[in-house]
Amino acid sequence: MNKYNDDLAEPGFKTVTKRSNPVSQQDVANLAGVSKQTVSRVSNGLTNVEEATREKVLAAMSQLGYRPNSAARALRSGRFHNIGVIMFNLSEYGNVKTLDAVASAATAAGYAITLMPVASATEKEVTGAFNRLSEQAVDGIVILIEAHMLDASDVHLPPGVPVVIVDSNADSTYTVVDADQELGARQATEHLLALGHTSVFHVAGPKESFSAGHRADSWRRTLQEHGTEVAEPLYGDWSVESGYRAGLQLAPLNEITAVFCANDQMALGVLRAMHEFGRKVPESISVVGFDDTPDGAGYWPPLTTIRQDFSELGKQTLAALLHLIGGAKPGGRTIIPTQLVERSSTGPVPRP
């Protein structure tokens, strides 16, 4: 089972075969009987090559199995057609979904994605990842980490490299793209209020998270605007388990008839706690999530939640980054609206 494990310790291998495909432009040129510049022209699709020559070159290329060496090309042109993504937590649905969208958009635009995972969302880790990434050949960097440490003042990214931060602080001097956390929390809260609930309890995400903070703030503000009382939220860590623990505390409290959870997973945990305690959802208590994960529709009961458009988020992120790479000035904020998805976990306030 761990037949290779030993080698993981070594930082790279010493004895190494050279690049497997050492067919150069020169080789192609020799075979085709032209100069390597002509091969370069064909390779780059330039027009000033006679059709007959082009075909000779193409034939030689495929015969030899030529593929351009991107390192040489990048060295020469100064551009890499490669975008770095720094991520913490490849297990969170939203991040992965956003990564997926960024990657698809990047591929469509002719860019590859270099992934740089960080073990923890600390300043040191991110700075380190950033440095490794700028040593890798990237034209720009996307930071997919939502945490307060990404305050512009906290983390020192070497200037000059185009950066877009997803899901972070509004006051950043970087370019920021984000889902409309405020809107989403407002939609959830007002949906519950409109159903007749006198107040809405909140199971919040971790305090270090920007988006969790924004959702909690907006929930509180919405409640205040409607003149209803605001109870201190319970804080989770996005996990099902933490939602379950929160649900266990909430279930015995009959005066609580509506809960807004900062993500779908914690909502799932709350649902489980309600089932165990015997409180019916939505007859006795309504639950709303946030994210619209694909599983939500399969929860029991199917979960009412706030849909984040991660695809759009990813697209916009890449677009903003390409702008930066194209020479645009950093800064500015792009906000993607959210949407209420009404399923069966919410209902009218119970008659006492």
Add this chain to the structure above:
Amino acid sequence: MNKYNDDLAEPGFKTVTKRSNPVSQQDVANLAGVSKQTVSRVSNGLTNVEEATREKVLAAMSQLGYRPNSAARALRSGRFHNIGVIMFNLSEYGNVKTLDAVASAATAAGYAITLMPVASATEKEVTGAFNRLSEQAVDGIVILIEAHMLDASDVHLPPGVPVVIVDSNADSTYTVVDADQELGARQATEHLLALGHTSVFHVAGPKESFSAGHRADSWRRTLQEHGTEVAEPLYGDWSVESGYRAGLQLAPLNEITAVFCANDQMALGVLRAMHEFGRKVPESISVVGFDDTPDGAGYWPPLTTIRQDFSELGKQTLAALLHLIGGAKPGGRTIIPTQLVERSSTGPVPRP
């Protein structure tokens, strides 16, 4: 909202700022008053540099904000310290989890990860991704696509580039790393049989999937070995929705008291169908999943499932690839064992 959208259409930008950090070894050398070769030595941590010189160079480096140009380094050394990953479906838990593990192990070994998503698991797409990847500077490639099209005969990967295929066919001429699908399906089936169920129904994954096929085969074989009857399985597509549809068909059949689902999500769908129909789990019917997704413990009831060790899978994949890069011959299969996780969705056969 789509302030940048127009630009996504263009394949790359025309007007482009040059690499933002044009500090070369030569610049550092000038400032430090040494040759650039010495800078190179310091940069690569070689020992034959006097301490005083090293410090001068280091000081010059940080003053200038020098970072090595990996393109030049790669061009020179023929190695990129970069591994390509071809993936379909960044939304499937197992794939993402494996990617995460591969990425972490790669980072630890000094390699970056280049992600190459494919829109569909067709031969054409994978071959295309493979080609784009070998133009990008990668030392080796991991293919994270489980589908029959990845038969060695079906897809033609240019030879020479080290490749490891995860979760694919045993007969491949490539190096293959896989979870022990057979063992997992056997564990699930025997767990149910041991509980006294006379037979076990199967909700299978899509027919194109290797792992789905392996799980179904092993389930069937286990049943046959125990001399119990085997009903034709229902086929889903891994989604909650497809599990729900299968569950709707199964719920009215009282003779079915045990269901083994090929993944957790379809099990979730089955659970929902049982709730709707009013069949109690596990009192009236037992359900087992496959994967051990983090949400499973929050399902109602908490899901008994088969745990795949995706972290180990990812680690072994990277290790195998590094071996290949180091010059090892391709071929061979590494199998990671699975494990039964017993929670509350399974119980003894109901008394009629």
Add this chain to the structure above:
DNA sequence: GTGAAAGCGCTAACAT
């Protein structure tokens, strides 16, 4: 339309 020359930033090989 095509070719020759130069050089991107780096490291390996060979000086000293």
Add this chain to the structure above:
DNA sequence: ATGTTAGCGCTTTCAC
């Protein structure tokens, strides 16, 4: 311990 030379594969510039 440090410097000098050469050249990785490619594109850009300038000839023809």
